[in-house]
Ligand SMILES: NC(=O)C1=CN([C@@H]2O[C@H](COP(=O)(O)OP(=O)(O)OC[C@H]3O[C@@H](n4cnc5c(N)ncnc54)[C@H](O)[C@@H]3O)[C@@H](O)[C@H]2O)C=CC1
């Protein structure tokens with residue numbers, strides 16, 4: 001699916017005048033996205049679980065724990081009262097950890113407007129059910145696909161909070177709603193693009209975290225750029241095959257929400273998944289790594305459910321499998337590579353034709369034509 005930019009840029013404040021939106025979750029991404037929306041001209045209220053965080057944002061226009069040194073827009077409002085944040089909000093952006101999403105949705109349900117659109121900014125899957133966040137929303141609330149959206153892309157929070165330019169893909173099964181979301185978040189330094197491939201957009205964000213863990217691990221071992229380039233390239237093939245088998249359009253994975261986010265997360269020392277991988281590659285256990293990380297590293301929780309889904313769909317994900325083996329202490333970090341060994345550790349050549357998985361595009365084209373894969 002081609003991802004299209006919304007056409008106008010520069011007059012965001014006028015376009016969004018009077019648009020009331022809510023952000024649920026005041027960690028680094030929720031707070032940054034609230035700033036983007038406010039700078040785009042929306043009337044934004046952010047909900048923080050802890051009243052002292054809401055108070056700091058509301059009064060000092062700071063969130064010193066998650067975005068040190070960043071001044072937030074004067075017009076940004078904050079509260080820890082769910083009824084207040086949701087009042088009159090047509091777009092509700094969700095930026096909570098994936099494992100608490102279901103409970104957060106249950107908590108907000110009584111205050112939701114019947115016309116509100118729920119937009120996930122979250123890049124993880126629910127461990128107990130293997131569901132993506134849009135599926136958790138549909139499973140928890142009585143809302144149809146035209147009221148469920150996703151925003152995803154190369155979006156390291158601190159860089160965006162410093163107004164360094166980038167973009168993100170706003171996705172919804174209903175193109176008009178995707179356009180509404182993209183319009184709401186298009187600020188001078190953030191451009192919204194649209195597509196209707198919710199599965200691909202959402203899975204891009206989930207799967208790149210797993211490849212970033214692998215990159216962190218080999219970085220921690222001390223390997224150089226060849227290893228990392230091979231893992232990124234083969235990792236993208238793994239991501240694309242898994243996403244297509246899940247119903248995504250492969251072109252989404254080569255866009256901002258796939259390759260774009262993969263590059264940023266694999267390259268940036270600010271990425272928590274990359275950092276967690278690096279600590280593991282340096283020899284810290286998973287528990288020690290969790291203790292050192294003060295923030296959410298979604299990839300660690302997503303490894304097992306993604307592999308479970310891959311098994312069900314008959315997809316091989318050798319890099320993600322190796323990440324799991326390293327996390328479980330069944331493989332030494334130094335042995336992780338881009339699809340180099342069999343399960344018993346014997347190096348194997350790759351004998352398929354071409355750079356990608358044989359049959360991937362044929363299967364996709366056949367599906368679009370309605371024929372069997
Ligand atoms: N930080 C980033 O650069 C980006 C993060 N994301 C995604 O956004 C999501 C949120 O991540 P961050 O804001 O970065 O995490 P964070 O670690 O900075 O903050 C997490 C927030 O969730 C809150 N929280 C913890 N338990 C909660 C509960 N039971 N109910 C409600 N809130 C709870 C914490 O108090 C904190 O405010 C993740 O899925 C992440 O993958 C997506 C794009 C960029």
Ligand SMILES: O=C(CO)COP(=O)(O)O
Pocket residue numbers: 123153154155156157209212261264265270271272273274296297298
């Ligand atoms: O999703 C992100 C960048 O797009 C943030 O990645 P981390 O969660 O690894 O920090």
